[in-house]
Amino acid sequence: MSLDKKALIASIGKNIAPSKTVAALEKEVNKPILSPLKKVKFEKKSPNPVKKDEHLSTTGTGKQAAFWLDDEDRTLFHEFGMLLYSQGIKPSHNLVLRAALRLVPKDHRLTEKVRELLAQDGRKVRHQK
Amino acid sequence: MEAMNIALIAKKGGVGKTTLALLLHEAIKQTGQTVAIRDYDAQGSASKALERINGTREVSGQTYQVLLIDTPPSLTLPATAAAVISAEIILIPTSPSPVDIWEADEAAKFAKAKNPNAAVRIVLNRIRKGTLLTDAVKQSLKGVAAEILTVTLADRQSYQHALLGGWGALDPKAEKEMFQFTVAITSLR
Numbered sequence: 001m002s003l004d005k006k007a008l009i010a011s012i013g014k015n016i017a018p019s020k021t022v023a024a025l026e027k028e029v030n031k032p033i034l035s036p037l038k039k040v041k042f043e044k045k046s047p048n049p050v051k052k053d054e055h056l057s058t059t060g061t062g063k064q065a066a067f068w069l070d071d072e073d074r075t076l077f078h079e080f081g082m083l084l085y086s087q088g089i090k091p092s093h094n095l096v097l098r099a100a101l102r103l104v105p106k107d108h109r110l111t112e113k114v115r116e117l118l119a120q121d122g123r124k125v126r127h128q129k
Numbered sequence: 130m131e132a133m134n135i136a137l138i139a140k141k142g143g144v145g146k147t148t149l150a151l152l153l154h155e156a157i158k159q160t161g162q163t164v165a166i167r168d169y170d171a172q173g174s175a176s177k178a179l180e181r182i183n184g185t186r187e188v189s190g191q192t193y194q195v196l197l198i199d200t201p202p203s204l205t206l207p208a209t210a211a212a213v214i215s216a217e218i219i220l221i222p223t224s225p226s227p228v229d230i231w232e233a234d235e236a237a238k239f240a241k242a243k244n245p246n247a248a249v250r251i252v253l254n255r256i257r258k259g260t261l262l263t264d265a266v267k268q269s270l271k272g273v274a275a276e277i278l279t280v281t282l283a284d285r286q287s288y289q290h291a292l293l294g295g296w297g298a299l300d301p302k303a304e305k306e307m308f309q310f311t312v313a314i315t316s317l318r
Contacts, residue, residue, distance in 0.1 A: 008308035015315030071190035086210030
């Protein structure tokens, strides 16, 4: 290899900074994606009581949920988030997940995907026995 | 430090996005850095070529020092916008044709609007030095929305051969040109 080429290769290596350190990657991987659930104290009387009709018109009912996401899931969330962002929508995991739940086909494809994920999952799930 | 994300975009097809992505992939691989291609193009040409040359397609969860993002020939698809937003360097290849340069100008405006922090460069591809058309192109390029990359790429058959045979298919002149091109791009960070 000529000296000229060696110099060019060295320049490329110098320009490309090293990727994240292992420690930095571990820190990122271990970072919780959802904040831990906090106990909320409900007061008996609200300072600004909402009328019954107003309450019904603004929000639905629901419960908080927390679940495990592996790195691949987090990457998928990120990619969907980017697509939403490109369309001018501020992305959130909640929005992506709720849209996905409504889009998922309720047929053999779902079953096949679940089986595929189970096969990849190292943990044995009790209710599968 | 974060990986270097390089997106290749264009409004129209056939200007060399996929070829440049693969050539950059091969050039960076020669330097010992980790590199992969994210193929956003539904045609999947980059993925097909990567299989042939034993290249690296991006795997979810893996980190690479350089990530090249190949996009579909459109500025309206969400995939192109997603690539532009996630890139720090955006390359817009164009052939030396006035029509292609008009399209490249539109692509440059699009990239700058979507990601003002990225380094956006128009890449002159398939240049034939000394021809009248190439001289005319230099005039057409005045006033375009992005800077022109200082290193241009000549019209070489060996670049097409590299899609089948990888780096080994390049002749010495093409190798040197690709290394110079890669230095020019990686120094944009």
